[in-house]
Structure formats: structure tokens, C-alpha cells
Amino acid sequence: MIGGLRLAVDARGLGLPMHISGPTARFVVPWEDAPADAAIRVGWLDEAALPEPMELVFASGGMWTLYRAAGGYRYDIAAPVFGPEPYRIAWFDPAYQTGCIWYRRLPAVIAAMQSPLEYPVDELLVTNLLARGQGVELHACAVVDTDGRGFLFVGQSGDGKTTTARLWTRAGATVLSDDRVIVRQCDGQWLMFGTPWHGEGEFAAPAAAPLNALFILCKGAEDAARPLPPGLAAARLFARAFPPFYDAAALDFTVGFLERLVTAVPCYELVFRPTPAVVDYVRRMQP
Numbered sequence: 001m002i003g004g005l006r007l008a009v010d011a012r013g014l015g016l017p018m019h020i021s022g023p024t025a026r027f028v029v030p031w032e033d034a035p036a037d038a039a040i041r042v043g044w045l046d047e048a049a050l051p052e053p054m055e056l057v058f059a060s061g062g063m064w065t066l067y068r069a070a071g072g073y074r075y076d077i078a079a080p081v082f083g084p085e086p087y088r089i090a091w092f093d094p095a096y097q098t099g100c101i102w103y104r105r106l107p108a109v110i111a112a113m114q115s116p117l118e119y120p121v122d123e124l125l126v127t128n129l130l131a132r133g134q135g136v137e138l139h140a141c142a143v144v145d146t147d148g149r150g151f152l153f154v155g156q157s158g159d160g161k162t163t164t165a166r167l168w169t170r171a172g173a174t175v176l177s178d179d180r181v182i183v184r185q186c187d188g189q190w191l192m193f194g195t196p197w198h199g200e201g202e203f204a205a206p207a208a209a210p211l212n213a214l215f216i217l218c219k220g221a222e223d224a225a226r227p228l229p230p231g232l233a234a235a236r237l238f239a240r241a242f243p244p245f246y247d248a249a250a251l252d253f254t255v256g257f258l259e260r261l262v263t264a265v266p267c268y269e270l271v272f273r274p275t276p277a278v279v280d281y282v283r284r285m286q287p
Helices: 022-027 107-112 121-130 161-170 230-238 248-264 277-285
Strands: 007-010 038-044 055-059 064-069 072-077 088-092 098-103 136-144 150-154 174-177 180-186 189-194 208-210 213-219 224-227 267-272
Touching (some): 007 121, 038 121, 072 121, 121 136, 121 180, 136 161, 136 189, 136 248, 161 174, 174 180, 174 189, 180 248, 213 230, 224 277, 230 248, 230 267, 267 277
Parallel strands (some): 007 038, 038 098, 213 267
Antiparallel strands (some): 055 064, 088 098, 136 150, 136 180, 180 189
16 A cells, blocks of 8 residues: 555466565555555566557666557566566556566566565556546655644755654654655545655655645755745646656646645745754744
8 A cells, every 4th residue: 555545466476475575565455355546467477468569658768668558558677687678567557557567587587576566666656546636746755743743845855855854753753754755635635645665764654644734845054934836836846746757648637736735735945954953943833
């Protein structure tokens, strides 16, 4: 369960025990008959009738390449350690509600296998589900203060998200994530969710909390919060979001979602020094 989305994975076709460890294991819940947001089957490449790639959609420049294929989307995932050919191929229907993942049956691949949805498939699946009317993933640190208020500190790499997480933890608050946070509107309430994709501090909690205020992080010589007008706040958040940039409809939804978010939740630019004083400063704001 990630961001309130239930991902059902059937790996029985592998004939191998799958031992999920680390922060990802915290997000595993027992199998239930309840409807899943996405149902994924796992198997071997040499036993699969693969959907042929029809059109290149996006080349990440890293591990994965995306194609249109057989009424859906095919992701070819490669790593130099396993040779030039993809060692894993994933296919999803256009809504990302069903899919298959096939592994190449190589000793090195088998030895390295952990979660069937291991990176980058897990995040690709979730970000695409979110962009189809569910929410958005942000580069952020999510904090639940001792009084229950939820603060989201949004920033690029190096802006101080993990530093912020550590400062608030020392002050008694709970950190849901120090790097990637999912924001959704559920039953009219804006919620922030922890994810398995943590930062250097390895904060990754499978929990959600109401979102009371958003802060765009900016390091400076003093602690000061400046309210942001909705248009500027939405633009700042979009630059720190993880929508599927190769999907025009997904981008349209994300822009509209962020516009609604910044209209409903107070947004600030937070200039801060990396000291405990910034925690007291934000607490006194009473947003």
C-alpha cells in the first residue's frame, strides 16, 4: 500500500520466495480480496508472449525506456551489470490498473531479485496512477507535529529536506518521509502520505496525515516565512513534482490538482537556518 493505493502483486509464477526488506517492507500489507488499484502478475521472460514495442514514447537516459505496445505501455528496464538486453520488461494497460512484469531468467538477475515492484517500476506505476485523477508525488519532507498538525516542506535536492526531518524528529515530531511524499484529496480532506522512497535520513513511514501548511524550502541567514500567491506557489510545486512528463493528459491533471491544492492549503516560502530555532518559528506561526 503506497499513498493509499493498493498494489496487488501475484509472483507465484516465479517459483521463488520473494523477501522484501528495508523501508519497502513497511508498506507491505496482507493479501485481501478487496479491489486493488493495480493488479500485477510476475513471470519469466522466456515464458512470456511479449507485447511488441510499436512506438518510442520516452527514453529516460537511465534504466528504462518506454514504448507504446499492444494497447498499453511497455517499459524495458536494463542495467549494465546484467548485460545490454533488458533484464526486466513491464507492461501496463492505459489506465495502469493491470499489468505484467517479466524477469530474464539469469543467475545474476535471480540473485539480485528482491521486490517484484523494485525500483523503478514501483515509482513509475504509482506516479502514473496518481496522474490519472488520484494525486501527485512531491519532492518533500512530511512532518506531523506533536499537536497533530501536518507540515509539508518541499524542496529540490540539497534544499534541506533531510536536515528538516532531523530537526523536527529531535523536537518530538513524526516524519513520514524525508524525500518523496504523496499528496491526495480524500473525501474532501487534503492528506500527505509517506512513501518507501526516502532520502539520506531513511525516513519512510506507511502512514498519512492531514496537510495544514506547505513550505517551499530556501536556505538563508535567518528564519522567515513569506506567503506565496497561488499562481507562484503552484509553479514552485510543479517544479518539484514527479508527474509523467511524457503524458500530456497526466500533466494537465497535475497542473489542475496543484492549483486546487494551493488554493485550499496555506503556502509559504520558508527561508531558514539549519538550527532548532526554525522548528519553534514554524510552530509559532499556527498555520
